[in-house]
Amino acid sequence: MSLKTSAVLLVIGLGLSLPATARIVCCDVNGKRTCGDPPPVQCDARAKTVFSKGGVAKEVEAPLTAEQRAAREAEETRKKEEQRKAAEQARKDRALLDSYSNEKEVDAARDRSIADIEKNAEQAKNRLESAQARQKKFEQEKEFYLKKPMPAHLKKQIEDNEAEIATQQKALAQKDVDIAAARERFEADKQRYRQLSGKK
Numbered sequence: 001m002s003l004k005t006s007a008v009l010l011v012i013g014l015g016l017s018l019p020a021t022a023r024i025v026c027c028d029v030n031g032k033r034t035c036g037d038p039p040p041v042q043c044d045a046r047a048k049t050v051f052s053k054g055g056v057a058k059e060v061e062a063p064l065t066a067e068q069r070a071a072r073e074a075e076e077t078r079k080k081e082e083q084r085k086a087a088e089q090a091r092k093d094r095a096l097l098d099s100y101s102n103e104k105e106v107d108a109a110r111d112r113s114i115a116d117i118e119k120n121a122e123q124a125k126n127r128l129e130s131a132q133a134r135q136k137k138f139e140q141e142k143e144f145y146l147k148k149p150m151p152a153h154l155k156k157q158i159e160d161n162e163a164e165i166a167t168q169q170k171a172l173a174q175k176d177v178d179i180a181a182a183r184e185r186f187e188a189d190k191q192r193y194r195q196l197s198g199k200k
Contacts, residue, residue, distance in 0.1 A: 023037060023050055023051060023052045023053075024036065024037045024050075024051045025037065025038075025039035025040065025043050025048050025049070025050050025051075026043070026048060026049045026051070027040070027042065027043035027046040027047065027048040027049070028046065028047075029042045029043075029046070044063075045062060045063060046062050047059070047060065047061050047062040048060050048062075093192070093196055096189060096192060096193055096196065097193070097196055097197075100189075100193055103190055103193060103194065106186055106189055106190040106193060107186070107190070109186060110182060110183065110186035110187075113182045113186070114179050114182055114183070117175060117178045117179050117182065118175070118179075120171070120175075121171065121172055121175040124168045124171035124172050124175075125168070125172060127164065127168045128165060128168035128169060128172065131161050131164040131165045131168065132165060134161050135161055135162070135165065138154075138157065138158045138161060141154060142158070
């Protein structure tokens with residue numbers, strides 16, 4: 001008969017005589033079963049079995065060390081992050097299947113996106129050319145103020161126009177980057193759509 005079984009039988013045998021709040025705590029100490037009420041001090045830092053009135057047993061794990069707590073928290077954090085990523089991927093997959101009926105529709109969406117980028121780039125080019133034309137006029141006007149203070153409103157117009165030139169130059173420089181990103185994004189969508197729709 002095992003020590004644990006003996007402990008259970010002991011508690012059951014004494015069950016009728018124990019107060020309602022009584023409990024016996026048992027744990028293994030150096031390979032020996034140790035039980036008591038109040039709980040033996042040796043059981044404080046060990047896994048233990050708690051027997052309440054009527055012999056009902058409850059297993060209690062040993063207190064975790066600081067390292068064990070940190071490891072458990074890290075594992076829980078990792079699992080939560082995995083669950084979050086899985087939920088986000090499932091949401092994206094549903095949206096992908098709801099958006100397209102076939103791969104040709106993915107290609108069409110890509111082409112529309114690139115067309116929008118090119119249209120915006122063309123508008124930026126036109127605004128840049130207009131700002132550069134204004135800049136030439138401002139350069140001519142500035143010659144009248146080489147020996148006297150420039151009016152505040154003219155100085156403000158020149159500064160605003162220089163900012164406009166910088167903004168449109170940046171937009172044009174971003175064009176190729178945005179087109180490459182669009183091609184990559186829609187290609188990834190098409191590959192994922194292929195997987196989800198069961199096509200090879």
